[in-house]
Amino acid sequence: MLGNFSYCNPTKLYFGEGAVKYLNDELPKYGKNVVLIYGGGSIKKNGIYDEVVKILGENGKNVAEIAGVMPNPTLEKLYEGMQIARAAKADFLLAVGGGSVCDYAKALSVSVHCEQDPWEKYYLRFEEPSCETLPVGCVLTMVGTGSEMNAGAVITNHKAKLKIGHVFADEKIMPRFSVLDPKYTLTLPHYQMVAGIYDIFNHICEQYFSGEDDNTSDYIAEGLMRSLIHSSRIANKDMQDYEARSNIMWTATWALNTLISRGKSTDWEVHMLGQAVGAHTDATHGMTLAAVSSAYYRHIMPYGLKKFARFAQNVWGVDPSGKTERETAEAGLAAMEDWMKELGLVMRISELGVKEDMIEGIADSTLIMEGGYKVLDRAEVVEILKESM
Amino acid sequence: MLGNFSYCNPTKLYFGEGAVKYLNDELPKYGKNVVLIYGGGSIKKNGIYDEVVKILGENGKNVAEIAGVMPNPTLEKLYEGMQIARAAKADFLLAVGGGSVCDYAKALSVSVHCEQDPWEKYYLRFEEPSCETLPVGCVLTMVGTGSEMNAGAVITNHKAKLKIGHVFADEKIMPRFSVLDPKYTLTLPHYQMVAGIYDIFNHICEQYFSGEDDNTSDYIAEGLMRSLIHSSRIANKDMQDYEARSNIMWTATWALNTLISRGKSTDWEVHMLGQAVGAHTDATHGMTLAAVSSAYYRHIMPYGLKKFARFAQNVWGVDPSGKTERETAEAGLAAMEDWMKELGLVMRISELGVKEDMIEGIADSTLIMEGGYKVLDRAEVVEILKESM
Numbered sequence: 001m002l003g004n005f006s007y008c009n010p011t012k013l014y015f016g017e018g019a020v021k022y023l024n025d026e027l028p029k030y031g032k033n034v035v036l037i038y039g040g041g042s043i044k045k046n047g048i049y050d051e052v053v054k055i056l057g058e059n060g061k062n063v064a065e066i067a068g069v070m071p072n073p074t075l076e077k078l079y080e081g082m083q084i085a086r087a088a089k090a091d092f093l094l095a096v097g098g099g100s101v102c103d104y105a106k107a108l109s110v111s112v113h114c115e116q117d118p119w120e121k122y123y124l125r126f127e128e129p130s131c132e133t134l135p136v137g138c139v140l141t142m143v144g145t146g147s148e149m150n151a152g153a154v155i156t157n158h159k160a161k162l163k164i165g166h167v168f169a170d171e172k173i174m175p176r177f178s179v180l181d182p183k184y185t186l187t188l189p190h191y192q193m194v195a196g197i198y199d200i201f202n203h204i205c206e207q208y209f210s211g212e213d214d215n216t217s218d219y220i221a222e223g224l225m226r227s228l229i230h231s232s233r234i235a236n237k238d239m240q241d242y243e244a245r246s247n248i249m250w251t252a253t254w255a256l257n258t259l260i261s262r263g264k265s266t267d268w269e270v271h272m273l274g275q276a277v278g279a280h281t282d283a284t285h286g287m288t289l290a291a292v293s294s295a296y297y298r299h300i301m302p303y304g305l306k307k308f309a310r311f312a313q314n315v316w317g318v319d320p321s322g323k324t325e326r327e328t329a330e331a332g333l334a335a336m337e338d339w340m341k342e343l344g345l346v347m348r349i350s351e352l353g354v355k356e357d358m359i360e361g362i363a364d365s366t367l368i369m370e371g372g373y374k375v376l377d378r379a380e381v382v383e384i385l386k387e388s389m
Numbered sequence: 390m391l392g393n394f395s396y397c398n399p400t401k402l403y404f405g406e407g408a409v410k411y412l413n414d415e416l417p418k419y420g421k422n423v424v425l426i427y428g429g430g431s432i433k434k435n436g437i438y439d440e441v442v443k444i445l446g447e448n449g450k451n452v453a454e455i456a457g458v459m460p461n462p463t464l465e466k467l468y469e470g471m472q473i474a475r476a477a478k479a480d481f482l483l484a485v486g487g488g489s490v491c492d493y494a495k496a497l498s499v500s501v502h503c504e505q506d507p508w509e510k511y512y513l514r515f516e517e518p519s520c521e522t523l524p525v526g527c528v529l530t531m532v533g534t535g536s537e538m539n540a541g542a543v544i545t546n547h548k549a550k551l552k553i554g555h556v557f558a559d560e561k562i563m564p565r566f567s568v569l570d571p572k573y574t575l576t577l578p579h580y581q582m583v584a585g586i587y588d589i590f591n592h593i594c595e596q597y598f599s600g601e602d603d604n605t606s607d608y609i610a611e612g613l614m615r616s617l618i619h620s621s622r623i624a625n626k627d628m629q630d631y632e633a634r635s636n637i638m639w640t641a642t643w644a645l646n647t648l649i650s651r652g653k654s655t656d657w658e659v660h661m662l663g664q665a666v667g668a669h670t671d672a673t674h675g676m677t678l679a680a681v682s683s684a685y686y687r688h689i690m691p692y693g694l695k696k697f698a699r700f701a702q703n704v705w706g707v708d709p710s711g712k713t714e715r716e717t718a719e720a721g722l723a724a725m726e727d728w729m730k731e732l733g734l735v736m737r738i739s740e741l742g743v744k745e746d747m748i749e750g751i752a753d754s755t756l757i758m759e760g761g762y763k764v765l766d767r768a769e770v771v772e773i774l775k776e777s778m
Contacts, residue, residue, distance in 0.1 A: 002404075002405075002632065002635040002636055002639060003405065004404060004405025004406065004407070004408065005404050005405065006401065006402060006403050006404065006411070007401070007402040007404065008399065008400070008401035008402065009398070009399075010397065010398075010399035011397070012395065012396070012397035012560075013395060013396040013397065014395050015391075015393060015394050015395065015396065015651070015652070016391075016392065016393025016394065017393065018393070019393065022395070171401075213632065214616070214619055214620065214632070214636065215636065216613070216616040216620075216636045216639045216640050216643075217639075218616075219612040219613065219615050219616035219619075220609055220612045220613065220616075220643070221612070222612050222615075223608040223609045223610070223611050223612030223613075224605070224608065224609065224612075226608050226611075226703075227603070227605040227607075227608035227609075230603055230608075231603065231605075243391065243602065243603070246391040246652075247391055247603065247604065247605045250391060250605045250606075250651070250652070251605050254605075254609070254648075259643075262404070262639070263404070263635075263639070
């Protein structure tokens, strides 16, 4: 059943090689004071920083910088950025980087003029902004999170051992525009590329594995998964294959810009487990998802058997003839695991630094959500984490 | 190869039973003078007119009306509407109806303040508006055209025997919002329902049948086609099945809101043929497409054999084992034709009123486009039309 919903996603996307030139069309729409936000400095090595700074200069902008946004952006870093943006009287936030940098820019957008503590307001009470928010633009250099076309922002609070994402309700929080140049992603190390690919795949799964109906969203999700599996195998053999990388980039955007969740309930439980692992290990996001997925999906499969059997057939091409529904479903998960291993994904949380004595703490950090095939209890969370070791 | 492109679709959609109430959120954003646009008056019988007029009143709007917009809106009707909208000093155009009414509202949006002749400017010279345009909102009561979330507007000039669509470049021409209530579509006659379903299917085909690559857009297109085939079979048996009708409605929107053409060239040649038939017969749009499709696709199949074989397998579940690529491709088209007959679509243009002596005239009205697997010559157009008799 396609439930009632609204949909609005006004982010303008400029896709393709050389698309950064469209900054010249977009920047004049915003005020003079721009805060340029980026990560560890790889954009200084590959020339993207110079290119963007040149365009900002040609458009007469005053530029302040927030550098060093880390892969799992922290609350402390958010507080630091709020000071910088306030001092610069920021009119516009330009994120140049991957999902973490985009997420950070959106978290900053709702925090700069916020008089309350943003962690408490947005991440503990899940409130919407009651202050002015700043427009955000993105130049994407890594693929996976879909942050370039949604209103989500994940922040990590190391003191509280919590990594929490808030998807804001107002489409104004979505980037006003994003530049998607697949060439920018070609220099990424293999580990980051495949982690991003699994992040994309899991975004689709998180929205696909709920409901027993014949929702159009699930058919679109299957198309996206098939495209991703196809292109990931090409990119895994040849990381420089522009066509494969461009299709992966485009799939990532549509995997998490709200389209495929329309009319559905979702629980995002793999992300809850993965984010808890991330909060305790600071491991790469996509790898934390990969490392808990196998145990999680095998655990919930009996509660959504029909959908897992459909997944096996429509996504992995499993032939159901001569198989029980359960055997078909299991063959689908086996095919998924084979593909994950083929890509070189991390399949065990122990490989990400989790020790036996951390399991209880990670379980404490795991939010338990409703909306999927099975609402986990704490004992099941511990069991899945142990299975993932 | 996913070519360079931009994407922006800011239309806000309110989907589901009772969604018309969201007019109360949208109307206050626009000026006081609203022109209400509708078709033959069925909305007066089913209560939608009263509901909308009541909400307009509660929002303090001055309402002028353009009634009687016909299934293939004419240039004369456009001229008439321009006078009404100018006299009313229109601030906002509210279309309540199907694709023709939405198309008409968009054509009106770019014409009210246009000092040149809109036919010559937009439909012969394909120029973009150089005047102020009026914002448009839609309440959709028929499904098929996708007009509720795109910038396209088809107008028929009977004197010139031309039916031409213009997809405007500026996303401002897209409806600002659209209300999609599947309940509104339940009263439609079977003929209109299945014509709409084929219109949707053909929109997807028009964008799918080009290119030899592994573009993500084609995978999304396959998902949409599979969803549509599935739901259309349910709706064909039980027109009151809300779930099937709602999935059809949602598929229609995504079939033609630019998403699945991103990075691709397209020729829209079935629409060129069908629109020429429509200009000479005034037949229902979806039926004109259905009646030329079989001959057209069998004609171009050899030029895009690989894609037609993929279509057979991924959309229709044809098993390729023991078949040549051509046999697989043919089995796919046969499956499509079986489905069309199952729905009760018109398979011959002779059934739409075309006589042998009209063929040359229809060929004259058929625009020949580039971007697909085969650029037709005039003799091929005649041949396809004769095959379709």
